[in-house]
Amino acid sequence: MAVFTSLDAHEVGAFLAGFDLGELTDLQGIASGIENTNYFVDTTRGRYVLTLFERLHAAQLPFYLQLMHHLAAHAIPVPDPMADRDGRVLHELKGKPAALVTRLRGRSELQPTAEHCAQLGACLARMHLAAADFAPEQPNLRGLAWQRELMPRLLPLLQPAQAALLRAEIAHQIALQATPDYAALPRSAVHADLFRDNALFDDGRLSGVFDWYFAGVDSWIFDLAVALNDWCIDLPSGEFDAARHDALLDAYQRVRALQPLECALLPDALRAAALRFWVSRLADLHLPRDAQLLQPHDPTHFERVLRARALQAA
Numbered sequence: 001m002a003v004f005t006s007l008d009a010h011e012v013g014a015f016l017a018g019f020d021l022g023e024l025t026d027l028q029g030i031a032s033g034i035e036n037t038n039y040f041v042d043t044t045r046g047r048y049v050l051t052l053f054e055r056l057h058a059a060q061l062p063f064y065l066q067l068m069h070h071l072a073a074h075a076i077p078v079p080d081p082m083a084d085r086d087g088r089v090l091h092e093l094k095g096k097p098a099a100l101v102t103r104l105r106g107r108s109e110l111q112p113t114a115e116h117c118a119q120l121g122a123c124l125a126r127m128h129l130a131a132a133d134f135a136p137e138q139p140n141l142r143g144l145a146w147q148r149e150l151m152p153r154l155l156p157l158l159q160p161a162q163a164a165l166l167r168a169e170i171a172h173q174i175a176l177q178a179t180p181d182y183a184a185l186p187r188s189a190v191h192a193d194l195f196r197d198n199a200l201f202d203d204g205r206l207s208g209v210f211d212w213y214f215a216g217v218d219s220w221i222f223d224l225a226v227a228l229n230d231w232c233i234d235l236p237s238g239e240f241d242a243a244r245h246d247a248l249l250d251a252y253q254r255v256r257a258l259q260p261l262e263c264a265l266l267p268d269a270l271r272a273a274a275l276r277f278w279v280s281r282l283a284d285l286h287l288p289r290d291a292q293l294l295q296p297h298d299p300t301h302f303e304r305v306l307r308a309r310a311l312q313a314a
Contacts (some may be wrong), residue, residue, distance in 0.1 A: 004054045005030040005037040005094055012041060015093050017020040019100070020244060021045050037096070040103065047103040049079060049210075052096040056213065061097055063138040064090050064212050067131070067189050068101065072117070074130035074168030077208040079104060106200035114247035117231050119206040120199060121248035124191075124227055127209070127256035128220045131188040137216040139191055140216035144173050144272075147279045154279070157286045162303065169275045169306060175261065176268050181261055182219075190223035191215055195230040221262045224252060225269035229277075229305055236303035274309050278302035 003276070013024045013279050028037040030049075037052040053061060065081045065131075069089075072080040079101035081089040099156045139145070147170060155163050176182055184303030191198075193214035232245040261262045281299035 003031065003037050003039075005052050005096060007037075007039060007052075007094065011094065012035055012039070015050075015091070015098075017040075018086075018091075018293050019044045019082060020085060021048070021100075037090075041100065048082065048100050049103050050098065050100050051099050051213070052055065052093055053213070054096065056097065058090065058092075060098040060138065060141075061090050061099065063136050063189075064215055065099055066136055067134060068212050068216055070134050070226045071127060071130055073286075076127055076130050077104065077206070077213065079208070079210050095233065104200050104210055106197060106202035106207035108197045109201050110142075112196055112244065114230055114243045115204075116201065116206075117244040117248035118193075118251040119201075120227060121251035122233055122255050123199075123209065124158055124194065124224060127191065128186075128188060128223070129256055131190065134189050136189070138189075138216050140190075140214075140218040140222075141218070142173055142192070142214060142280060144170070144177060144219065147275065148174075150279060150283055152156065154286065158282070165303070165306065165310075166279070169271060169310065170270075174276065176272075181265060184261060185219040185221060185265065186262070187217060188261065189215055190218050190220065192218055192223060192226060194223065194227045219262075219269065221258070221266050221269040222272055224249075225273035226276075229270060229273050229309075235301070236310045238301070245304050250294065267309065270309045271306065271313060272304050274306035278306050 007027070009024060009027050012027050022043035024041065024043055026040070026042040028040040030040060036054050038275070039050045041048045041050045060064065068078050069081055071078045080103065082100045083089050084091065089099060112120070151166060151170060158166065191209065191212060191214070193211060194209065198211045199207060200208060200210070204294055228240070228245060230250060232240055232248055234241055278299055281297050281302055284297065285299055
């Protein structure tokens with residue numbers, strides 16, 4: 001999240017006039033993240049998050065909003081989109097598509113313990129099962145097709161060893177995704193970005209999973225791999241912390257056991273997850289957009305993670 005489009009209290013107050021949510025009492029821009037403009041919005045009746053979408057088109061947004069509402073209806077702790085007086089959950093503000101969702105309680109645990117990871121793993125499995133009957137389809141917009149499209153722009157900007165790694169890993173994933181085994185993996189709409197800063201804990205208990213605007217249809221083990229690669233690693237080295245890794249994976253499997261095929265392809269999914277975020281961070285660093293409060297992440301972190309996963313799979 002970031003602030004690309006500035007809003008003031010008058011503009012947001014006028015926007016809220018279309019809802020039955022009370023009067024604006026506080027407005028704060030959210031600096032974390034890199035894709036959309038986000039504000040905390042407090043009213044006399046509740047607390048919300050207002051998002052203006054900077055890249056996604058209005059035609060793409062019903063997928064995300066419907067998915068959040070579907071999961072909320074299945075008792076998954078996610079932000080629920082708010083409808084205006086005309087029943088619409090997709091809006092427009094300052095010429096941008098916009099959504100207003102409930103604000104979850106709690107704070108992110110940026111140094112998670114094995115217990116935090118266990119709670120996250122169980123919730124992730126319940127999310128996958130709840131999404132199994134979600135009908136709308138939309139691909140993972142940061143998947144392999146996007147990475148292949150971006151690669152020619154990135155290669156001239158990289159050191160030779162980095163360029164070689166990028167070529168090799170994309171080639172590996174192309175070959176993998178052409179196999180019958182890959183096609184047989186269980187899949188549905190998934191979060192696809194479930195980092196530790198996209199979950200909240202309140203009094204030690206997992207209270208919500210948010211920032212669903214990278215969601216798309218992908219394999220469940222890819223979604224699991226994204227979480228493992230962030231929640232369960234030693235940040236300086238990129239290596240797994242065994243206690244957190246086992247806690248997350250065991251808790252996931254107590255809710256939903258992995259199929260043998262998923263266990264066999266999990267090392268490849270871990271590489272795919274590391275590659276996805278290395279490429280996106282390279283793009284944010286070398287091909288940036290302007291934003292008032294933009295904090296790009298260091299791509300070398302996921303380069304380390306990717307090299308570690310490729311070495312483990314060798």
